[in-house]
Amino acid sequence: MLEITRESHQLLHIPSGSTQKRVAIWVALSIFVVSLLVLPFGSRMLIEIKPFLPGFISWFVLGDFLTSYLLFSQFRATRSLPLLVLSCTYLYTALITIPHILTFPGVFSETGLIGAGDQSAVWLWVLWHGGFPIGILLYLWSGRKSASPVAVKRIKTAGLIAVLLVLGIVFLLYLLVTLGNDMLPRIIQKGNFRVLLESGIGPVVWGLNLVALLLLLWVHRGRSVLHLWLSVAVFAFLMDVTLTLYSGARYSLGWYAARTNSLISATVVICSLMYEVNKLYVRLIRNREQLLRSRMRLEEANERLTRLSEVDGLTGIPNRRAFDEKLDKAVQASKAEGTPLSVLLIDVDHFKAYNDHYGHLRGDHALKRVAWALMETSITFPHTTAYRYGGEEFAVIMEKGDSEQAAIFGEHARKAVVSLGLPHEQSRTSSLLSISVGLHSRVLEEQDTGDGLLEQADQALYRAKESGRNRVAKAEDGLMHVYDQKTS
Numbered sequence: 001m002l003e004i005t006r007e008s009h010q011l012l013h014i015p016s017g018s019t020q021k022r023v024a025i026w027v028a029l030s031i032f033v034v035s036l037l038v039l040p041f042g043s044r045m046l047i048e049i050k051p052f053l054p055g056f057i058s059w060f061v062l063g064d065f066l067t068s069y070l071l072f073s074q075f076r077a078t079r080s081l082p083l084l085v086l087s088c089t090y091l092y093t094a095l096i097t098i099p100h101i102l103t104f105p106g107v108f109s110e111t112g113l114i115g116a117g118d119q120s121a122v123w124l125w126v127l128w129h130g131g132f133p134i135g136i137l138l139y140l141w142s143g144r145k146s147a148s149p150v151a152v153k154r155i156k157t158a159g160l161i162a163v164l165l166v167l168g169i170v171f172l173l174y175l176l177v178t179l180g181n182d183m184l185p186r187i188i189q190k191g192n193f194r195v196l197l198e199s200g201i202g203p204v205v206w207g208l209n210l211v212a213l214l215l216l217l218w219v220h221r222g223r224s225v226l227h228l229w230l231s232v233a234v235f236a237f238l239m240d241v242t243l244t245l246y247s248g249a250r251y252s253l254g255w256y257a258a259r260t261n262s263l264i265s266a267t268v269v270i271c272s273l274m275y276e277v278n279k280l281y282v283r284l285i286r287n288r289e290q291l292l293r294s295r296m297r298l299e300e301a302n303e304r305l306t307r308l309s310e311v312d313g314l315t316g317i318p319n320r321r322a323f324d325e326k327l328d329k330a331v332q333a334s335k336a337e338g339t340p341l342s343v344l345l346i347d348v349d350h351f352k353a354y355n356d357h358y359g360h361l362r363g364d365h366a367l368k369r370v371a372w373a374l375m376e377t378s379i380t381f382p383h384t385t386a387y388r389y390g391g392e393e394f395a396v397i398m399e400k401g402d403s404e405q406a407a408i409f410g411e412h413a414r415k416a417v418v419s420l421g422l423p424h425e426q427s428r429t430s431s432l433l434s435i436s437v438g439l440h441s442r443v444l445e446e447q448d449t450g451d452g453l454l455e456q457a458d459q460a461l462y463r464a465k466e467s468g469r470n471r472v473a474k475a476e477d478g479l480m481h482v483y484d485q486k487t488s
Contacts, residue, residue, distance in 0.1 A: 042254025
């Protein structure tokens, strides 16, 4: 189960869709039809284009190196031994074509370079076109035999051994076809491939490619992107061998067409995989953009929730939570800057009696009017904010304001509430709704706390109520001072 989950996240195990299958079938049919049309005229000689073969080999080598690298990268990510085998197969075909082009007569010299004999180039072609299907067969076999992934600590070692093994095989084969040129069977005469066909070596190479194609289709049936286009690559290789065997000679129509099939074989896998990489990249970018949009919406929602959590649902002014957070910050600022901090506690006079007489709806309306009167008053004082503290209690924080400024605010707030003109027939203090205010102000020392400020302000509020309500009281230096509204 873990193995299946791991493979489902591999680039090379992306399922092939119906569109990809249609395109692959179209490409394979095009190769087949063109090859079939060329076959009767394959031996017709065309002009010898000198740059064609170096350009063809360069394209082929680049395509196979890139495919090998991508497959090896997937092996490192998935630790799948079959992917290492397939990577080495493409590395082998890329490397074996290098001595093939260097020993090819008439490209860089009349007889070829690096110790080339008259049979070296054609034997390297046989080893090239025979080695690729053998690598495919090894890939299929390793997929059946290797169920467990390569151990993480052995990935580098396995990769290094595989690369060195391929390099060693290619070098030994190069030595065989150059130093042993005269001992190998002669399969080409004066550029004619008929001997290759008649000797049976050519049909063996053709048969290897056919077996590799049939087994690949039977085992994997093109279910993944990799296996779909790998099947097309092996089929193009088979058509390459077919046209080469019946082309008759180098630089014939069949020979040129066979090289074209080789190019298709070398590029279809890498092109299909790069297409999938691009699709994954585009999908990643879109997912990232969607994630960023979702994150922005989440942050906006969190901000709204934070605002809502800090706003009193009834009065619409900041609530107790907002007050506590602001008080902590204001205390720290007062200590750091050496500026005074004032806290005022406000209570609506005889509010229980108001509620009992006028009802809770009128009581809620009265609290809203009082809250906005306090808010409007606080706007006229710098660094001052009003909060609903709970029930009929309110609180005010005045930063950088001394006791005299706080007392002035308290008196303005008291007058603003009385000026609302809300009748209060049950009040023993006034015929109109009124408030009592207690405040405390000082420059905080290191040992001072917000709770200490609140305690002093609460004592001042108690003093204001005890003195007859509808007035402001101040706690300062351990003393209480009550501002009588009749003389203020």
